[in-house]
Amino acid sequence: MQLIILIDIGSTFTKVSAVDLETARFLGRFQAPTTPANVNEGLQVALTGLGDELAQAGATSGDIKRARKLACSSAAGGLQMVAIGLVTDLTAEAARQAALGAGARVLKTYAYELTDADRDEIAQLQPDIILLAGGTDGGNHTTIIHNAQVLATLDLNVPVVIAGNRSVAPEVAGYLKNSFNTYITANVMPEIGRLDVEPARQVIRQVFMDTIVQAKGLAKAEELIEGIFMPTPAAVLRAGTLLSKGAPGLAGWGDLLIVDVGGATTDVHSLGMGHPSRSGTVMRGLPEPFAKRTVEGDLGVRVSALPLVEAVGAEVIASHLGWDPEEVRGAAAKITANQDYLPQTSEDVEFDQALGYFAAKTAVGRHAGRLSEVYTPTGAVWIQEGKDLSQFRAVIATGGVFINSSAPAAMLEGAARDNSDPLALKPVDPVYYLDGDYLLAAAGLLAEDYGQAAFRLMEHSLKRVS
Amino acid sequence: MNGKTLVLGVIGSDVHAVGNKILEISLKEAGFNVVNLGVLVSQKEFVEAALETAADAVLVSSLYGHAEIDCRGLREAFIEAGIGDIRLYIGGYLVVGNQPWEETRAKFEALGFDRVYPPNTLPEEFIPQLKQDLGIEE
Numbered sequence: 001m002q003l004i005i006l007i008d009i010g011s012t013f014t015k016v017s018a019v020d021l022e023t024a025r026f027l028g029r030f031q032a033p034t035t036p037a038n039v040n041e042g043l044q045v046a047l048t049g050l051g052d053e054l055a056q057a058g059a060t061s062g063d064i065k066r067a068r069k070l071a072c073s074s075a076a077g078g079l080q081m082v083a084i085g086l087v088t089d090l091t092a093e094a095a096r097q098a099a100l101g102a103g104a105r106v107l108k109t110y111a112y113e114l115t116d117a118d119r120d121e122i123a124q125l126q127p128d129i130i131l132l133a134g135g136t137d138g139g140n141h142t143t144i145i146h147n148a149q150v151l152a153t154l155d156l157n158v159p160v161v162i163a164g165n166r167s168v169a170p171e172v173a174g175y176l177k178n179s180f181n182t183y184i185t186a187n188v189m190p191e192i193g194r195l196d197v198e199p200a201r202q203v204i205r206q207v208f209m210d211t212i213v214q215a216k217g218l219a220k221a222e223e224l225i226e227g228i229f230m231p232t233p234a235a236v237l238r239a240g241t242l243l244s245k246g247a248p249g250l251a252g253w254g255d256l257l258i259v260d261v262g263g264a265t266t267d268v269h270s271l272g273m274g275h276p277s278r279s280g281t282v283m284r285g286l287p288e289p290f291a292k293r294t295v296e297g298d299l300g301v302r303v304s305a306l307p308l309v310e311a312v313g314a315e316v317i318a319s320h321l322g323w324d325p326e327e328v329r330g331a332a333a334k335i336t337a338n339q340d341y342l343p344q345t346s347e348d349v350e351f352d353q354a355l356g357y358f359a360a361k362t363a364v365g366r367h368a369g370r371l372s373e374v375y376t377p378t379g380a381v382w383i384q385e386g387k388d389l390s391q392f393r394a395v396i397a398t399g400g401v402f403i404n405s406s407a408p409a410a411m412l413e414g415a416a417r418d419n420s421d422p423l424a425l426k427p428v429d430p431v432y433y434l435d436g437d438y439l440l441a442a443a444g445l446l447a448e449d450y451g452q453a454a455f456r457l458m459e460h461s462l463k464r465v466s
Numbered sequence: 467m468n469g470k471t472l473v474l475g476v477i478g479s480d481v482h483a484v485g486n487k488i489l490e491i492s493l494k495e496a497g498f499n500v501v502n503l504g505v506l507v508s509q510k511e512f513v514e515a516a517l518e519t520a521a522d523a524v525l526v527s528s529l530y531g532h533a534e535i536d537c538r539g540l541r542e543a544f545i546e547a548g549i550g551d552i553r554l555y556i557g558g559y560l561v562v563g564n565q566p567w568e569e570t571r572a573k574f575e576a577l578g579f580d581r582v583y584p585p586n587t588l589p590e591e592f593i594p595q596l597k598q599d600l601g602i603e604e
């Protein structure tokens with residue numbers, strides 16, 4: 001047995017999982033409340049609990065102490081970023097995509113020239129990192145320089161990642177150098193029609209690891225573990241990428257979707273290019289990254305239950321459940337107001353099932369591309385914006401609401417194409433899987449150094465539920 | 467490379483792709499940095515691409531006879547975006563049927579185009595003009 005321990009320091013719980021690298025099998029997990037003042041305390045409790053779990057598997061507390069320990073974290077608000085670009089649909093959107101893919105919560109995206117009011121707002125938002133883009137390589141340089149000059153007067157100690165027009169990147173850094181740590185990386189959009197977000201994502205991850213972890217007071221945990229390597233959502237995206245592409249000697253699953261329904265937000269990760277599946281379709285808009293993550297801040301099954309009901313419509317959920325719209329609003333308000341809510345009655349369980357279904361449905365609907373018809377003198381032409389997920393086969397669910405459900409597949413049906421909205425390019429004939437052991441983030445951490453073991457771990461643990 | 471950036475595209479719901487490809491190739495050969503948006507290009511896409519790339523000129527093609535409708539407000543959109551003095555060119559089959567060329571040209575100049583080209587204008591005819599307009603020395 002070669003034990004490795006994978007840790008997810010979350011905002012409420014610190015979750016530790018043990019994996020045997022030799023067999024790529026999951027051995028056990030334990031969780032304890034996260035202790036923000038000193039994360040070590042909660043981590044220690046979790047590790048002790050894990051020891052009891054593993055005693056049966058023959059692992060001693062000494063084994064656990066000696067095992068390599070890798071962590072990701074979403075504690076202390078996760079990684080919070082502000083993205084800045086030039087045109088809303090071009091470099092500003094590319095910057096936002098880069099930040100999301102690095103696992104960040106994007107507090108706000110700014111386009112065009114920053115005003116002093118924008119700068120003051122950024123000071124209030126207190127991002128952990130600012131991503132500054134704008135202009136294609138050799139293209140517009142006036143805006144990014146203007147924005148750097150405005151940011152230079154920002155009264156905030158925040159690292160700035162520069163991923164704009166490379167012709168002026170050193171000049172941009174020059175304006176900021178005195179007040180901030182700056183990092184120059186490749187342009188998120190080097191030319192119109194081409195996205196290059198991976199280099200920026202790598203730099204953001206590095207800055208997170210080297211400085212944000214310290215700034216958030218999480219570095220204490222590094223006495224017990226090797227390091228906090230990435231924000232948790234980045235680990236999930238990493239796991240999805242590995243599962244899709246495969247590892248040496250192990251064939252990947254191809255295009256796939258991960259739906260992560262949480263209490264506050266719903267994340268959707270798609271791995272695949274999503275090129276048009278219908279011939280003669282013309283692509284419009286920004287090209288899509290292979291690994292794309294979207295976060296829906298108004299869709300969740302606990303604190304965001306009420307916003308979810310507002311987004312979907314109480315009437316829609318009511319008719320789905322056969323309830324009265326007022327009952328739906330009341331139930332959602334109760335959940336949103338109560339931090340420690342646990343479903344108890346059969347109505348509670350039924351309502352959770354509906355919330356999970358509509359969170360998945362709405363979030364995948366927003367993530368998926370859309371077709372629209374343009375009429376030309378010779379007839380209609382189809383235009384696709386965003387990714388075509390219709391041929392994506394595997395849809396993987398993660399998050400407590402799925403794991404605790406007795407019918408996770410029914411909840412996941414929300415992710416599939418529905419006939420009432422045929423122009424939304426959602427998966428047509430998906431196969432559903434459940435991350436029943438909460439292993440996706442762990443597999444993403446493992447993927448860095450142990451690709452094959454991480455891949456096999458996912459194959460072992462993802463349960464087909466349809 | 468001559469250091470000048472051109473944005474090209476076929477405006478509106480027009481799918482005539484061949485001329486657009488030929489333009490791209492010949493303009494690249496002539497040393498321009500070419501940003502080709504292809505067919506079915508909206509006004510917004512022309513403006514945004516020109517803004518991000520700091521383009522020196524925009525070359526609009528229209529072949530299917532609806533150029534006038536598609537191009538209304540294009541100059542204004544550039545003005546709105548803060549790059550109103552960008553050079554605008556148009557070519558292709560701009561109107562339906564055989565209308566007097568001078569009228570057609572006047573119409574498109576009124577829409578804000580700096581130069582208007584009749585059907586089948588060859589690259590060797592307009593590239594020298596383009597270079598002259600943009601101050602490129604041969």
Ligand code: B12
Nearest residue numbers: 376377480481482483484485527530531556557559562586
């Ligand atoms: C091939 C073709 C098609 C193909 C296009 C295939 C494709 N995806 O490319 C198909 C069958 C789809 C098609 C459809 C239609 N077509 Co058609 N098509 C043609 C045809 C035969 C050739 C076009 C071509 O490729 N020319 C070769 C290229 C190299 O030339 P070019 O496009 O003119 O471009 C050159 C110059 O004009 C110039 N140029 C072009 N743009 C610009 C811009 C600037 C700034 C400058 C400086 C120069 C410049 O440089 C280019 C290179 O030298 C022409 C007739 C013809 N012989 O030209 C009709 C023609 C353009 N089509 C026509 C029409 C009406 C249509 C339809 C509306 C209906 C129909 N009758 O089929 C539809 C419209 C579809 C749509 N939504 O766009 C008419 C347009 C009439 C008008 N405007 O008054 C034409 C002229 C035929 C005709 N005589 O009736 N068409």
